[in-house]
C-alpha cells in the first residue's frame with residue numbers, strides 16, 4: 001500500500017519533531033524542510049534521521065519552496081517554520097515579518113503553483129490575541145497583538161483564511177496556546193525555568209534570573225497539541241480551531257511547582273531582572289478549545305504539574321548524562 005505523504009516546515013523545531021514522530025507512527029512518509037546552516041540544528045530529529053527525507057529550502061526563498069513541494073508531492077503540508085521567539089521580534093521585526101508573515105504567503109503560493117489539492121496547516125498563535133477584550137479566547141475573539149511576532153502571526157492567519165476563500169484551498173489555521181515539552185527551546189520561560197532548576201539541584205548554578213513573574217499563560221504539552229494539527233487536516237471541510245488546555249497559570253506558579261519538584265525553596269534562588277520585561281506584555285491568556293474538543297475529538301491529558309515534572313526530570317537526566325540540550329529522551333529513560 002502506498003503511504004500518505006506529509007511535508008513539515010520547521011521540522012527541526014519543538015513541534016516539528018513531535019509532529020514527525022506522530023505522523024511516522026501513523027504510517028506516513030515524512031518530508032522535512034531544513035534550511036542550510038554551518039552547524040547542526042537537527043538534534044530534535046536526530047533519532048528520526050532514517051525515517052525522514054530532509055529537503056533544503058527556506059521560507060525566504062520562493063523557488064526552494066516550490067521545489068520542495070514538487071519533490072515531496074505531499075497530501076498534507078504543515079507550515080510550522082517561523083521566527084517564534086517573541087523578544088527577538090522586537091530586535092528583528094523585519095526578519096520576523098519575512099519569516100513569520102510573508103513566509104506563509106510563499107508557502108501558499110508554492111502550494112497553488114504545484115498542486116491545489118494539498119491540504120495546508122498554518123501554525124497560528126494565541127499571541128494574536130495579545131490584549132484580548134474577553135476571556136477565555138475562542139475563534140471569534142478579536143485580535144490585538146502586542147509584539148511584532150503577534151502582528152506577523154495575524155497576517156499569517158488572515159492570508160491562510162484568504163487563500164481558502166479566494167482559491168478554495170483546504171487551508172486550516174490552528175490557533176495554539178503555549179505548549180511546552182522537554183524539547184522546548186531553552187530561551188522560552190518554561191524550559192529556562194526547568195533547566196535552571198535542574199542546574200541548581202545538581203550544583204551547576206546558584207541562581208535563576210527571570211523577568212515578569214505575574215504574566216499568565218495557558219500551558220499544555222506539545223506532544224498532544226501536534227495531534228490536533230493532524231486532526232484538522234482529516235476533516236471534511238477546512239476550518240480554524242483554538243487549541244488550549246483551558247487553565248491559566250502565572251510564571252510564578254511555574255517557578256514554584258518546578259522548585260517544589262526538587263524540594264527546594266524558589267525564593268532562595270530566583271532573581272527578577274527588569275531588563276527581561278517586554279516593551280509590551282501579554283498579561284493573561286486563557287483559551288476556550290470547545291470547538292476543537294467537539295469537532296476534532298481532541299483533548300489534553302497531561303496536566304500542568306505533570307508537564308513541569310516531566311521537563312525538570314528530563315533536564316536533570318540530560319545534565320547528568322551530558323546529553324545535548326534537545327536530544328529526544330524516552331520517558332522511561334529519565
Ligand code: NAP
Nearest residue numbers: 010012013014015041058059080081082084123125178179
Ligand atoms: P521552534 O522550536 O522555534 O521552531 C521553529 C522552526 O522554524 C525551526 O525548525 C526553524 O529552523 C524553522 N525556521 C525558522 N526560520 C526558517 C526559515 N526562514 N526557513 C525555514 N525554516 C525556518 O518553534 P515551535 O515551538 O516548534 O513552534 C512551531 C510553530 O508554531 C511556529 O510557527 C510557532 O510560531 C508556532 N506556535 C508555537 C507555539 C508554542 O507554544 N510552541 C504556540 C503557538 C504557535 P532552524 O532549526 O533552522 O532554526
Ligand code: F7E
Nearest residue numbers: 084086125126127177178187188189190210211212215276
Ligand atoms: O514567555 C514571561 C514573559 O517566551 C511567556 C512562543 O512559543 O508562546 C510562546 O510565546 C511569559 C511572557 O512565551 C521570562 O514575559 C518572565 O509573559 O515562554 P515565553 P510567549 O512569549 O508566551 C506563544 C503562544 C507563541 O506563539 C510563541 O511562538 O513568560 N517571562 N521571565 C519570561 N519569558 C522568557 N522567555 N524569559 C524569561 O526570563
